[in-house]
Amino acid sequence: MRNDGFHVFDTTLRDGAQREGINLRVSDKLAIAALLDDFGVGFIEGGWPGANPKDTEFFQRASQELSLKHAQLTAFGATRRAGVRAADDPMVAALRDSGAPVVTLVAKSDDRHVERALRTTLDENLAMIADTVSYLREHGQRVFVDCEHFFDGYRHDPSYALDVVRTAAGAGADVVILCDTNGGMLPDDVFRTVTEVREATGARLGMHAQDDTGCAVANTLAAVDAGATHVQCTANGYGERVGNADLFAVVGALTLKRGMDVLPQGCLEEMTRVSHAVAEIVNLAPDTHRPYVGVSAFAHKAGLHASAIKVDPDLYQHTDPALVGNTMRMLVSDMAGRASIELKAQELGLDLAGDRALSGRVVERVKGLELSGYSFEAADASLELLLREEMGEPVRYFETESWRVITERRPRDGAPLFGAYESLTEATVKLTVKGERVIATAEGNGPVNALDRALRSSMEGVYTALAGLELVDYKVRILEGSSGTNAITRTLVTFSDGAGEWTTVGVGPNVVDASWVALEQAFNYGLLRQGYPRERDV
Ligand SMILES: CC(=O)SCCNC(=O)CCNC(=O)[C@H](O)C(C)(C)COP(=O)(O)OP(=O)(O)OC[C@H]1O[C@@H](n2cnc3c(N)ncnc32)[C@H](O)[C@@H]1OP(=O)(O)O
Numbered sequence: 001m002r003n004d005g006f007h008v009f010d011t012t013l014r015d016g017a018q019r020e021g022i023n024l025r026v027s028d029k030l031a032i033a034a035l036l037d038d039f040g041v042g043f044i045e046g047g048w049p050g051a052n053p054k055d056t057e058f059f060q061r062a063s064q065e066l067s068l069k070h071a072q073l074t075a076f077g078a079t080r081r082a083g084v085r086a087a088d089d090p091m092v093a094a095l096r097d098s099g100a101p102v103v104t105l106v107a108k109s110d111d112r113h114v115e116r117a118l119r120t121t122l123d124e125n126l127a128m129i130a131d132t133v134s135y136l137r138e139h140g141q142r143v144f145v146d147c148e149h150f151f152d153g154y155r156h157d158p159s160y161a162l163d164v165v166r167t168a169a170g171a172g173a174d175v176v177i178l179c180d181t182n183g184g185m186l187p188d189d190v191f192r193t194v195t196e197v198r199e200a201t202g203a204r205l206g207m208h209a210q211d212d213t214g215c216a217v218a219n220t221l222a223a224v225d226a227g228a229t230h231v232q233c234t235a236n237g238y239g240e241r242v243g244n245a246d247l248f249a250v251v252g253a254l255t256l257k258r259g260m261d262v263l264p265q266g267c268l269e270e271m272t273r274v275s276h277a278v279a280e281i282v283n284l285a286p287d288t289h290r291p292y293v294g295v296s297a298f299a300h301k302a303g304l305h306a307s308a309i310k311v312d313p314d315l316y317q318h319t320d321p322a323l324v325g326n327t328m329r330m331l332v333s334d335m336a337g338r339a340s341i342e343l344k345a346q347e348l349g350l351d352l353a354g355d356r357a358l359s360g361r362v363v364e365r366v367k368g369l370e371l372s373g374y375s376f377e378a379a380d381a382s383l384e385l386l387l388r389e390e391m392g393e394p395v396r397y398f399e400t401e402s403w404r405v406i407t408e409r410r411p412r413d414g415a416p417l418f419g420a421y422e423s424l425t426e427a428t429v430k431l432t433v434k435g436e437r438v439i440a441t442a443e444g445n446g447p448v449n450a451l452d453r454a455l456r457s458s459m460e461g462v463y464t465a466l467a468g469l470e471l472v473d474y475k476v477r478i479l480e481g482s483s484g485t486n487a488i489t490r491t492l493v494t495f496s497d498g499a500g501e502w503t504t505v506g507v508g509p510n511v512v513d514a515s516w517v518a519l520e521q522a523f524n525y526g527l528l529r530q531g532y533p534r535e536r537d538v
């Protein structure tokens, strides 16, 4: 049964946006709020209305444009200024007028911060808290109070820190959140402190953990173990400095490890989609190694793991990836064994018919190729071509006789070192396509572009679907960097046909050679994907 009394509170749009490098537009914030609502969080902290025009506009637009199924919007702001009535403080008025049904107030709870940062008295700080909470409650808003620097404050002057909690709860705050603002706590500190504060005050407590010791998720779980019933987190752990407790890791742990029903039915499996979509909106590459949601979170590389997974995936997985909307993947590399190959073939839709000798041959070839610089982990299309070759079904739509590339560079203005120049590359390919010898030449802005164009022009009369294939990514990695320009080069090329992408890998001492190897595979794989019958006799 769902635990309605437990709060999953998301602060991606407020604390997450405090991460260096994140800069959200109002439309980004609205889109992220909709995603967090899909994930089923109970509260979405939208920002600080009154602090900047963007956050004020967010709350105005949210009330018209968002129709939240699960979450309530929360406005963040500080307690009133010292020496001013809450009713007369324009920043408190902005919270009151935000339209948000819930306000989270940040309050000082460390006596040193009160005296040195706020530059007021300990009593006045308590009055600021009581006055602001009561004022917003009188205006019909639910209030949560974030006790900033609570854990440091509690160590320094526990009695004052407890007075802050009692004052907030006494004035009508529904939840008092203990914040590890500097992120310096460890789980045992948090468990002990939350237990003591709960026993001393009887207040409903929440936890807000920064990740400066890498313990934000563990600290959040420790607080829950000690009786906290409200957790503040951010999507993918984005936040000030090194970040906050990761929403997905915390929810994954509470639901799948603690058996707590903290999300509405059906929302848990939205986790991976929401994590990746938020990353796209904030313009950060999704972290492939993020717990639960990373593309590598259930990717298996070691041969021993694969052989056990073949029997039962649970043997090497802490949970079923489908529960969080993720999928298991097999990685094939020089750490693979026969079982890795069999599982990977299944994933690619190929039937090895339990042929151990065949999978053994593939293992040997993969290991030999990886020794010479190949890496199949990110190049499933290359692996599939290799598997098909070993299965006796080689994918060959053309045969290469030779290719040649010439690049001409003409400096302008007398050739200064960083000056402008004109550069043009010309590639010629000689191939056999369906038994016919073809020679094609094309120009491009570099060798790979020119070869790509020459390959297309040599075959597009025969394979018309080539027009819909596009090279979308090209990566070069220098292996054995100590050899300088003599080094081995590995290239990865990624193509798209609109419906999907595929990546191939090439290796060689010459970067253009390595690129050709990857291109040749990419074209063959692309033609296979378009459904052309394989040419066995070219
Ligand atoms: C731990 C956290 O992450 S809390 C979230 C922090 N987030 C942000 O700061 C982002 C948004 N902040 C802002 O846009 C600006 O800082 C504003 C608009 C809030 C305030 O701007 P300014 O009025 O120029 O003040 P400034 O930023 O220089 O200093 C903050 C003021 O708030 C006061 N203050 C800090 N905490 C509190 C509090 N809990 N209650 C009341 N006042 C507080 C400080 O004493 C300081 O007062 P002063 O102006 O009299 O010196």
Ligand SMILES: CC(=O)C(=O)O
Pocket (backbone or CB within 6 Å): 015, 106, 146, 147, 148, 149, 179, 180, 181, 182, 208, 210
């Ligand atoms: C409130 C908050 O963000 C903090 O104390 O870290």
